[in-house]
Amino acid sequence: MDDDDLDELYQELIMDHGRRPRNTGALPDSTHHGRGHNPLCGDQLTLALKVVDGRVTDIRFEGQGCAISTASASLMTQAVKALPLDEVEALYAQFHALVTEGADVPVETLGKLAALTGVRRFPTRVKCATLAWHTLHAALHPDRAGAQATTE
Amino acid sequence: MSGAFDVRAVRAQFPILAEPIHKKRLAYLDNGATTQKPQCVIDALGHHWTHDNANIHRAVHLLGARSTEGYEGARAEVARFLNARTEREVIFTRGTTEAINLVAQSFARPRLKAGDHILVTGLEHHANLVPWQLVAEQTGAHITHVPLLDDGSLDLDAVPALLAAKPVIFACGHVSNALGTVNPVAALAAQARAHGVPMLVDGAQAVAHLPAAELDVQALGVDFYVFSGHKIYAPTGIGALWGKLAHLERMPPWQGGGDMIREVTLERSTFAPAPARFEAGTPPIAQAIGLGRALRWFTQELDRSAALAHEDRLLRALTSALAALPGIRLIGTAAHKVAVQSFVLDYAHPHDAATIFDFAGVAVRAGHHCAQPVMTRFGVPATLRASLGVYNDEDDIEQLVRAIERVRAMFA
Numbered sequence: 001m002d003d004d005d006l007d008e009l010y011q012e013l014i015m016d017h018g019r020r021p022r023n024t025g026a027l028p029d030s031t032h033h034g035r036g037h038n039p040l041c042g043d044q045l046t047l048a049l050k051v052v053d054g055r056v057t058d059i060r061f062e063g064q065g066c067a068i069s070t071a072s073a074s075l076m077t078q079a080v081k082a083l084p085l086d087e088v089e090a091l092y093a094q095f096h097a098l099v100t101e102g103a104d105v106p107v108e109t110l111g112k113l114a115a116l117t118g119v120r121r122f123p124t125r126v127k128c129a130t131l132a133w134h135t136l137h138a139a140l141h142p143d144r145a146g147a148q149a150t151t152e
Numbered sequence: 153m154s155g156a157f158d159v160r161a162v163r164a165q166f167p168i169l170a171e172p173i174h175k176k177r178l179a180y181l182d183n184g185a186t187t188q189k190p191q192c193v194i195d196a197l198g199h200h201w202t203h204d205n206a207n208i209h210r211a212v213h214l215l216g217a218r219s220t221e222g223y224e225g226a227r228a229e230v231a232r233f234l235n236a237r238t239e240r241e242v243i244f245t246r247g248t249t250e251a252i253n254l255v256a257q258s259f260a261r262p263r264l265k266a267g268d269h270i271l272v273t274g275l276e277h278h279a280n281l282v283p284w285q286l287v288a289e290q291t292g293a294h295i296t297h298v299p300l301l302d303d304g305s306l307d308l309d310a311v312p313a314l315l316a317a318k319p320v321i322f323a324c325g326h327v328s329n330a331l332g333t334v335n336p337v338a339a340l341a342a343q344a345r346a347h348g349v350p351m352l353v354d355g356a357q358a359v360a361h362l363p364a365a366e367l368d369v370q371a372l373g374v375d376f377y378v379f380s381g382h383k384i385y386a387p388t389g390i391g392a393l394w395g396k397l398a399h400l401e402r403m404p405p406w407q408g409g410g411d412m413i414r415e416v417t418l419e420r421s422t423f424a425p426a427p428a429r430f431e432a433g434t435p436p437i438a439q440a441i442g443l444g445r446a447l448r449w450f451t452q453e454l455d456r457s458a459a460l461a462h463e464d465r466l467l468r469a470l471t472s473a474l475a476a477l478p479g480i481r482l483i484g485t486a487a488h489k490v491a492v493q494s495f496v497l498d499y500a501h502p503h504d505a506a507t508i509f510d511f512a513g514v515a516v517r518a519g520h521h522c523a524q525p526v527m528t529r530f531g532v533p534a535t536l537r538a539s540l541g542v543y544n545d546e547d548d549i550e551q552l553v554r555a556i557e558r559v560r561a562m563f564a
Contacts (some may be wrong), residue, residue, distance in 0.1 A: 001174060001511075002174065002175065003174075003511060006507070006508065006511045009507070010504075010508075010562060015562070015563075018504075040519060041502070041503050041518070041519050041520075041533070041534055042519070042520050042524070042527065042533030042534050043533065044533070064533060065501065066501035066502075066503040066504045067500070067501060067504045067563070068503075068504070122507065124507075125503070125507060128503065
């Protein structure tokens, strides 16, 4: 790896969402919520969603984390807002495959999430990018995970 | 004296320091996690496997005798290193963690009953905390702790009352892994003795950074002293528990198996005396030999006092270089410290900074350093930690400072 990989990881969109994350704060009329924790670095994330008629109508997050985990959470909230739950599931699977296995996912499917493609070359940082998505998954399937997500 | 220290000659003995990292010079500042190994230690492992390998204590053949001699020679080296009264007081373990678990289960557990307590400090690595929490849960005991002051030193005024409450054992780190604080172990041990409280000292972060006089277990007046080989230029997988023979002779075995017995029938066994009683199974023989070789290198071949003076001078240079940077907060500023400086940057998370450092060839630790109560005390989820070894030099510090400036250019 060289400095180009570093520049790809910390590209402008990531830095922007890392500094000024979108969709943050509490969501008073939420229907689903989850808490995520990365025990390796202590990052914490709480996620609240409003799901109406099988569609995510609003989503917000709070927490502290590195630029990668904050940007990933911010971009995720933008990506899933207004999506029906089955498409959220599909996106979760595609994003996970992208950053953990380097799967070839079409850019048009990912939109801005493609900015996180570079993280797959940083094995020690993949969990930063997936924390928000694991938390989302746990929030939507509280029966399976008790709405608690951990990267470990 | 310290002026005579030739850091380049020491660096030349550590081949990994020449390894390019992302095409940059390596500035290895993660010695608190593990130290690199000098060529003589690397060669000692190869020599053992090439010329001497066999199982210990049993074989009648020559290789068995050589292996046993190497293994027991390493025990003698550890005994000398800590100034133990006898080699029988030295038990090989996998490391600090296993040694503390051994004392928790074999020494503390039989003495603990519901309502008793165990005294620790707010500085402990999880290795000197979780084993005590487990044995407390098993016995209905609870944990008390010596609190921390804002500079990362222990609140010594709190100690007399905590000891007067008669904890079953006082477990205290010698040097904090997260902050580098050196605790006044001899003074604490004198107080503990006055209250009849046995004391275990976790020396994992002390052994590579303190002079012999401060690692003399008889002078310290403690009951147990534990450390890991890999923090003092030896391999992983090997460490030692030193305990007063009077304690060890009364402690029951904690793991059963081969090499720790006197006689075995199908119904019951009688056990070997210490140290064999606590060394069930085939140990990591080559690693033990590597530990003995590392200690010999550290105490006899290296100019230890000049090396430690060099390390102290570098720590002061590191701390003042960091303190001069904008947007930085130093964590752990106690008067008596060795080898470690933790810090956080106002403008970047420790993990982002550590990734960028890595691309500048700078290896530091980012995280909670297995000391989450310390992080909680200072209100941070994680820190960056630069930790020194005898081979670090001014260039390493310069490289770290430049890497921090790069992070600031990207993030601030």
